[in-house]
Amino acid sequence: MREVYIIGVGMTKFGRLPEKTLAELGREAVWNAIRDAGINPKKIQAGYCGNVQGISLWGVFGSGQVVLWEVGIKEIPIMNIENACASGATAFREAWLGVAAGLYDMAVAFGVEKTFVRKGAMIDIGKGFFENRMGNNMPGEFALRAKRHMHEFGTTTEQLAKISVKNHHNGCLNPYSQFQKEFTVEEVINSSMVADPLTVLSSCPNSDGAAAAILTSRSVAKKHCKKPVRIAASVLRTGSHKNDRNLAVFDVELQAAKEAYDMSGYGPEDIDLCECHDPFTIAELMHYEGLGFCKIGEGGRLIDQGEVEIGGRIPFNPGGGLLSNGHPVGASGMRQIVEIVWQLRGEAGRRQVENPRIGLAQIMGGGIEMDVAAEAIHILARD
């Protein structure tokens, strides 16, 4: 397997963008990545698109081909990937695999989604699952985890709320973020209850957006790019679906993180920043633990002591996370990659982490029996 590098990234602003179609959003992100890379689009040899609801919400089949057609790219192999919230990261992984295996010297990976539709459309997702006919839904799944985490470890609603405060603050420093507003702990806790204990401001909003990256072999990267970012690890894993697993722990993540650390040769102590999956505040707190930055149950301490702020020991979601950016489902995994690349290059503006060399992107989608269907972890490094 060869080393693979990212030589260009791009994204659209995330938010309520009714005037832009799915294809236009994707085209904008891909074109931004192409210009950032400074390459001739004809050199791209494969395309990978992460998208979940193009078909069901917009009647768009083959969204990857449609987006690349808008750019003007054709004839190459293009595939579409649906892995729930991990679609964008899985598309990125497939692109990595194609280049690492030596099939292609240059590939484009992107994620695109439009989730602003009729009220309740996103919450209705998954009607085909038994659990969801019985009253389960996404906020509820995370609320059940939160309740269990609070019961076992004494995690508080204040600690959870602080995560929303942090990510919304970081979003204010990110011109691409949907939300550009600070909130207080009180405002987060007192906003409308969605599924106890998770309030509206503890939850990510619907969003439209797209993000893209150009991946190449080492020799192409050295020729084209002054600051290439190396993909040090790419991991994908499905949950155990064990009926008696601990709901307060992402056991799938403990395994996936170990694989990523083994593959990259880095440990949690080497990671300079993290972009993680925070559709609800409890998720981020559980990722502090799942990714090995503290012991299981200790996540509350990290947010209390400011360790996960931009200036802290291990910044989490310096770009604002899903909480502030919103969650165009297929695009979020790629947005994380783009943010980490900007951070590693020193191009993150007012939200810049000081001198980062290694970043970790984590996202999860799912799931069956309320376990994770797809957990994806990538580690990126500036050599």
Next chain:
Amino acid sequence: MLKENQRPIWDGIFKFPSQAGEPVGLLGNKCKSCGKVFFPKRAICSNCFTDNTMTDYELSTKGKIYSYTVVHYQGALEIKSPYAYGFVDLPQDNVRVLSIFAEYDRLEINMDVELSVESLYTDRDNGNEIIGYKFRPLKKSALDTS
């Protein structure tokens, strides 16, 4: 048996009694090879993968709340909010099941609950009564004056 205009919320999850007046139970299945119980039923044992070992199994009706949440928004789902749902551990069968709870304002983790098969809502399209199940708390709390 279900009446003419009644439908189960999900096929195959109920065990109907052989005698009238006996309660309806939840129907899962059990692997004859390794003993693992599943609800809802599985075609293949995901624990040991032995072929053709699944056998129908009626779940016990008493358990403890493992986790719960109260849902406050009304999505397109026909179950009216606010409602509580979560997981119940059935120690006799070593299985955890997802369930709506019959109440939502005094639940606690580890609370004792028991099965209640009942109507969940009426289907707006055809007037069918949708039969599901809930678990309801056994003990009254100290604050309950009724």
